[in-house]
Amino acid sequence: MSFLSFFVSRLAKALVVVLGVVILNFFLIRMAPGDPATVLAGEAGAGDEVFVQQLREQFGLDRPLPVQLGHYLWGVAKMDLGYSYRNRLPVLDLILDRLPATFLLMGSAFVFSIVAGVALGVLAARTRYENRRRWLDSVLVSGAMLLYATPLFWLSLMAIILFSVVLGWLPAFGMESIGANLAGIDRVLDIGRHMVLPTLSLGSFFMAIYVRLTRASMLEVMGMDFIKTARAKGVPARRVIRVHVLRNALLPVITFAGIQLGQMAGGAVLTETVFAWPGIGRLMFDALLQRDYQLLLGIFVMTSALVVVFNLLTDIVYRLVDPRIAASQGAPA
Numbered sequence: 001m002s003f004l005s006f007f008v009s010r011l012a013k014a015l016v017v018v019l020g021v022v023i024l025n026f027f028l029i030r031m032a033p034g035d036p037a038t039v040l041a042g043e044a045g046a047g048d049e050v051f052v053q054q055l056r057e058q059f060g061l062d063r064p065l066p067v068q069l070g071h072y073l074w075g076v077a078k079m080d081l082g083y084s085y086r087n088r089l090p091v092l093d094l095i096l097d098r099l100p101a102t103f104l105l106m107g108s109a110f111v112f113s114i115v116a117g118v119a120l121g122v123l124a125a126r127t128r129y130e131n132r133r134r135w136l137d138s139v140l141v142s143g144a145m146l147l148y149a150t151p152l153f154w155l156s157l158m159a160i161i162l163f164s165v166v167l168g169w170l171p172a173f174g175m176e177s178i179g180a181n182l183a184g185i186d187r188v189l190d191i192g193r194h195m196v197l198p199t200l201s202l203g204s205f206f207m208a209i210y211v212r213l214t215r216a217s218m219l220e221v222m223g224m225d226f227i228k229t230a231r232a233k234g235v236p237a238r239r240v241i242r243v244h245v246l247r248n249a250l251l252p253v254i255t256f257a258g259i260q261l262g263q264m265a266g267g268a269v270l271t272e273t274v275f276a277w278p279g280i281g282r283l284m285f286d287a288l289l290q291r292d293y294q295l296l297l298g299i300f301v302m303t304s305a306l307v308v309v310f311n312l313l314t315d316i317v318y319r320l321v322d323p324r325i326a327a328s329q330g331a332p333a
Contacts, residue, residue: 010315014308021304022076026069029297059085059294072297081298086290091298095280099302101175102279105272106264108195109203114257116203117210118250120144124211125218126241140211147208156201156274163197170196173276202271206260213256217249254317 038052056062060071075082081091124140127133147155164172171177176190221227222245230240269281276282280299287295 006319007316010312014312018301018305018308019073021308022073022301023069025297025300025304026072027065029293029300030065030068059083076301081301082294084287084292084295084298086287086292086295091295094283094295095298095302098278098280098283101277102268102272102281104191105195105198105202105277105279106268108199109206109264109268110257110260112199113203113206113260114210114253117207118214118253120207121211121214122218122241122246124215125222128215129219129222130237137215141215144208144211147204148212150205152201152205152270153274155204156197156271159197159201160274170194172197175278198271198275198277201275202264202268206264209256209260210253213253214249217252218245221245221248254314257314 053062060068063071072082079092081095083089084091084094087094120140124137128137160172163170171194175194176182176187177194180190182190227240227244230244231237235244268279269284271277272279272281273285280303284296284299286292287299
């Protein structure tokens, strides 16, 4: 199978998955208790039935569910995710306004977790395999297990108490200093200081997984015959690790990295809430509390589409890194 055929096949499957997720989320949201028209009428101080019926007609809530679904799917195809009753703005505008902050937080947490996790995993595997400083391997594995078992919200709160309240080193909330009116490099540094605690809190859990995954994968590859042959031929240890071991050991790490991005979107909801980070997770939490179901549905659709895109990119990277996949599909490596 050529790369183009592979890409088209994966893209078609991704579109089917997105369509299924949109339909499923649509019915789940419609099954949620509460009538948005009644809530809006109550907030406007006009709870009579005539006004409520007018709101239902205005937002299309009086139509049969299949008609509403067809209208919504047609809107999604045109990149129209509906209208937020609560914010009185198009849903897509609200999401696009918050998406950069979420991408910034997720991107920094992703890079931190994978770089630190792989580096510490390689260090642990080398000390274990070479039987030198094995205490370091025990410390790294124990630390990874501790971070893996620690709840995200507890870790976030403890980080705020220690580094913001007690030591006063880092800001606890927000994306930048309110009212500071900073610009240029000063604003970049200010945002960077606000990113430290949310990034470490969100990325620590996944870093712990990468440490264990990289260590286990490397120890497995190090025990294979072709590694022993390379070492017997006198290939330097660093070259064996970099060229022969790491490339094969990173395959499960790459697979998990694609899954991690989807899971990280869920973790970002909690992290953004704790640190008052103005991203899509915080917007989702507010929409849930305000029963803004149209906005909530739009966020579900957008995050689901992002997860599918991340998985599609993972499949492509995986195929490029591991030539055996192309060979097994009848294509030359």
